[in-house]
Amino acid sequence: MTTTSREIQLASRPIGMPKPENFKLASVELPEPGAGEVLVKNLWMSVDPYMRGRMIDRKSYVPPFQIGQALEGHAVGKVTVSNNPDFAEGDLVLSMNGWREAFVSDGKGLQKLETFGLPEQAFLGVAGMPGLTAYAGLLRILEPKEGETIFVSGAAGAVGSLVCQIAKIKGCAVVGSVGSKEKGDWLKSLGVDEVILYKEHPNQQSLMKALKTAAPKGVDMYFENVGGDHLVAALDAMRDFGRIAVCGMISGYNDTEPKPGPWNLFNIIGKRLRVQGFIVSDHQDMLGDFVRDLAEWVPAGKVQWQETVEEGIENAPAAFLKLFTGGNTGKMLVKLS
Amino acid sequence: MTTTSREIQLASRPIGMPKPENFKLASVELPEPGAGEVLVKNLWMSVDPYMRGRMIDRKSYVPPFQIGQALEGHAVGKVTVSNNPDFAEGDLVLSMNGWREAFVSDGKGLQKLETFGLPEQAFLGVAGMPGLTAYAGLLRILEPKEGETIFVSGAAGAVGSLVCQIAKIKGCAVVGSVGSKEKGDWLKSLGVDEVILYKEHPNQQSLMKALKTAAPKGVDMYFENVGGDHLVAALDAMRDFGRIAVCGMISGYNDTEPKPGPWNLFNIIGKRLRVQGFIVSDHQDMLGDFVRDLAEWVPAGKVQWQETVEEGIENAPAAFLKLFTGGNTGKMLVKLS
Numbered sequence: 001m002t003t004t005s006r007e008i009q010l011a012s013r014p015i016g017m018p019k020p021e022n023f024k025l026a027s028v029e030l031p032e033p034g035a036g037e038v039l040v041k042n043l044w045m046s047v048d049p050y051m052r053g054r055m056i057d058r059k060s061y062v063p064p065f066q067i068g069q070a071l072e073g074h075a076v077g078k079v080t081v082s083n084n085p086d087f088a089e090g091d092l093v094l095s096m097n098g099w100r101e102a103f104v105s106d107g108k109g110l111q112k113l114e115t116f117g118l119p120e121q122a123f124l125g126v127a128g129m130p131g132l133t134a135y136a137g138l139l140r141i142l143e144p145k146e147g148e149t150i151f152v153s154g155a156a157g158a159v160g161s162l163v164c165q166i167a168k169i170k171g172c173a174v175v176g177s178v179g180s181k182e183k184g185d186w187l188k189s190l191g192v193d194e195v196i197l198y199k200e201h202p203n204q205q206s207l208m209k210a211l212k213t214a215a216p217k218g219v220d221m222y223f224e225n226v227g228g229d230h231l232v233a234a235l236d237a238m239r240d241f242g243r244i245a246v247c248g249m250i251s252g253y254n255d256t257e258p259k260p261g262p263w264n265l266f267n268i269i270g271k272r273l274r275v276q277g278f279i280v281s282d283h284q285d286m287l288g289d290f291v292r293d294l295a296e297w298v299p300a301g302k303v304q305w306q307e308t309v310e311e312g313i314e315n316a317p318a319a320f321l322k323l324f325t326g327g328n329t330g331k332m333l334v335k336l337s
Numbered sequence: 338m339t340t341t342s343r344e345i346q347l348a349s350r351p352i353g354m355p356k357p358e359n360f361k362l363a364s365v366e367l368p369e370p371g372a373g374e375v376l377v378k379n380l381w382m383s384v385d386p387y388m389r390g391r392m393i394d395r396k397s398y399v400p401p402f403q404i405g406q407a408l409e410g411h412a413v414g415k416v417t418v419s420n421n422p423d424f425a426e427g428d429l430v431l432s433m434n435g436w437r438e439a440f441v442s443d444g445k446g447l448q449k450l451e452t453f454g455l456p457e458q459a460f461l462g463v464a465g466m467p468g469l470t471a472y473a474g475l476l477r478i479l480e481p482k483e484g485e486t487i488f489v490s491g492a493a494g495a496v497g498s499l500v501c502q503i504a505k506i507k508g509c510a511v512v513g514s515v516g517s518k519e520k521g522d523w524l525k526s527l528g529v530d531e532v533i534l535y536k537e538h539p540n541q542q543s544l545m546k547a548l549k550t551a552a553p554k555g556v557d558m559y560f561e562n563v564g565g566d567h568l569v570a571a572l573d574a575m576r577d578f579g580r581i582a583v584c585g586m587i588s589g590y591n592d593t594e595p596k597p598g599p600w601n602l603f604n605i606i607g608k609r610l611r612v613q614g615f616i617v618s619d620h621q622d623m624l625g626d627f628v629r630d631l632a633e634w635v636p637a638g639k640v641q642w643q644e645t646v647e648e649g650i651e652n653a654p655a656a657f658l659k660l661f662t663g664g665n666t667g668k669m670l671v672k673l674s
Contacts, residue, residue, distance in 0.1 A: 227603075246606050259600060260600055265586070267614075274612070274614075
């Protein structure tokens with residue numbers, strides 16, 4: 001007996017903003033799982049901004065996706081057939097085998113999921129890679145001190161919204177930049193002190209002024225998800241000895257010509273800034289602390305999250321595209337089953 | 338009895354490259370030193386790139402120079418009259434009262450100089466602020482490890498040439514960028530491994546290629562004195578977990594319109610770079626270690642330096658202008674007496 005799995009393959013490398021035709025929905029027949037193998041049916045898959053980088057054929061910290069092959073990414077699935085003593089039928093597993101409905105695996109790279117009462121898809125968001133990204137970027141790279149002010153761009157996203165909330169837990173004042181009033185209202189309800197609706201500030205001068213108004217004494221930390229004008233405004237508003245954690249620069253991911261960088265980088269010298277890039281996979285050692293903290297914060301109502309959900313593998317490309325147009329609040333997910 | 342002192346005043350704020358007419362040579366009559374005061378005759382004064390920033394009317398880590406007043410900067414002078422028990426006639430003193438031939442002081446801000454056998458003007462260069470800048474920027478900000486590769490721009494300058502030599506002492510491979518073959522030959526004689534003559538690479542692509550050729554495996558550290566294309570090339574050549582110490586960005590100091598920043602800042606994320614600005618005055622605690630190390634390195638021939646000297650207060654503006662045209666090798670000085 002074979003299983004049919006639908007998957008999304010890379011049809012062509014996007015130039016600029018990805019288009020539906022860069023993706024191809026294909027059906028593949030999965031072999032019956034052999035000795036030591038399991039069959040996993042995916043329940044949820046994640047789409048994340050970093051995947052745009054893997055669509056480019058270049059050397060980077062993760063190898064590029066290959067044309068004609070299924071894309072990859074985090075997914076939560078259920079073991080439906082197991083010939084592997086480490087897994088039982090019904091086990092929930094986290095894998096990098098997203099962008100497909102089902103797959104056969106020898107168990108390598110599968111992580112059994114203990115949900116601790118959280119919804120299973122939370123392990124693609126607040127309790128997963130985006131959550132640890134927020135945790136490591138804020139606590140290890142930015143090192144917040146009580147009473148400091150942080151500016152967060154992409155503040156209603158999966159990473160940004162958790163950065164905002166952990167910063168509040170740590171006693172910081174938080175300024176978040178978001179794309180819509182609805183997102184801003186949600187952040188306000190989480191305790192975020194000031195919200196900037198960046199679409200109301202279509203030029204640098206206006207965004208710089210908005211940040212100075214929101215944080216008249218300047219900001220000590222900037223959590224960078226966006227790049228472009230947001231970075232210019234942050235450099236302008238930073239206080240002496242400020243820190244910038246560079247997590248992503250989504251505003252530039254679809255540029256066909258590289259955009260010039262901030263004209264006010266000289267602030268790095270006069271203000272003695274530290275600008276540091278990071279990737280979550282380098283900070284897996286924080287996972288234990290992260291899970292322990294989350295297990296305290298979630299039941300206490302200190303950490304909340306939102307999800308934006310598309311249904312069906314055929315809608316995964318559309319879900320991915322929404323990341324670049326602000327179509328998601330919180331974690332963008334695709335429900336597969 | 339009064340003393341006449343000639344001084345250089347700021348006549349007008351430069352727009353773009355400073356011009357001789359931005360400076361005014363003036364004669365002032367100094368009062369006789371009163372009780373507790375000393376008269377100091379300056380022997381040497383320093384011109385440094387950071388002074389360009391103080392000519393702009395803006396808030397920064399040092400207040401701006403005022404029009405119609407003498408400029409300021411480091412100077413080495415000799416006490417010629419003393420009514421202050423802390424100073425004797427003939428004492429050598431380091432002060433911020435440069436750009437003038439003589440001054441009266443109550444002793445505050447004067448630092449008695451013990452030369453340890455070094456020429457007195459060395460305390461404006463290798464053993465002074467530029468020296469400590471190199472020492473702190475390399476050892477504290479970049480934290481070199483044996484076997485690593487460092488790229489230094491402005492490598493034949495007062496700061497850069499010392500960075501190169503300390504990096505060699507620490508067992509690093511050094512690539513230095515300089516403006517002339519003469520400067521490059523000097524660096525080679527100091528043990529610098531590879532020299533880039535940046536004027537032979539008038540565009541970014543060419544400079545990037547030159548750095549990749551000089552450091553085929555990439556660079557672990559970049560000591561930034563220049564900015565512009567040099568920063569683009571460094572970001573391109575950095576290895577994972579590389580560090581950039583931002584000391585200065587002289588290529589932009591005379592811009593009338595801010596220039597765009599590097600288009601390849603995204604490397605900060607993928608390569609997990611740390612980019613850190615610093616100012617020497619924050620690292621005065623390293624002075625003791627610096628002096629101890631220098632006292633060992635200089636007699637051992639491990640640290641050498643060059644000076645470019647103009648004579649007479651009337652030539653101080655010309656000396657300052659040479660900093661921006663590559664007219665100096667090593668420390669640019671003005672001999673006053």
